[in-house]
Amino acid sequence: MAAILVVDDSSAVLKIVRLALSSQGHNVITSNTGEEALEKLKADVSIHLGIFDFNMPGLSGINLIRETKKITKNPKFKLLVLSVEDKPDIISNALFNGADAWMIKPFNNEQLIKQVTELFGSDASL
Known part of the structure; x- marks a missing residue:
């Protein structure tokens, strides 16, 4: 499965996301x-998805x-923002700047597993 980088300042959120996604066979890296997170992205080109707190x-x-x-050279790299923010202008700005989902x-x-599955789509090369 995929290598996923999860970035959050809450250790509880990191643990929940890691457990949910590793149960699906993903390799979850936390920060x-x-x-x-940027250092980990530079060091590991196998990361296919970033899940970032905003x-x-x-x-x-x-x-x-x-x-x-700027760092990720993999054209298949996806980015999901996981946040308490629900303001349309903040969300649209993040999507405009490169996030794939919010x-x-x-x-x-x-919900998280479904969203990750949708982001990867039918890409069997992960």
Whole structure:
């Protein structure tokens, strides 16, 4: 399955997402900060999906999206934002800057698994 980088400043969210996606066979890599996430993306070209919190200390969500798009050379790389933000202007700005999907917290594991599956589509090469 896919290598997925999950970035959130909440250890509880990281644990929930890791457990949900690893139960589906995915290799889940976690990070507490945007800066650390960028380093992991540079070091591991096998990452196919980023799941990013939008509101974290340090690097802003929009800048993390922009920097990720500069770093990742894989055209199949997808980016899902997982956030409490539900304002249409914030969501549309993130999508305009490179996010592929937006999911609002709180979420349940089934919703998350479904969203990840939809992002990968029928790409069997993962």
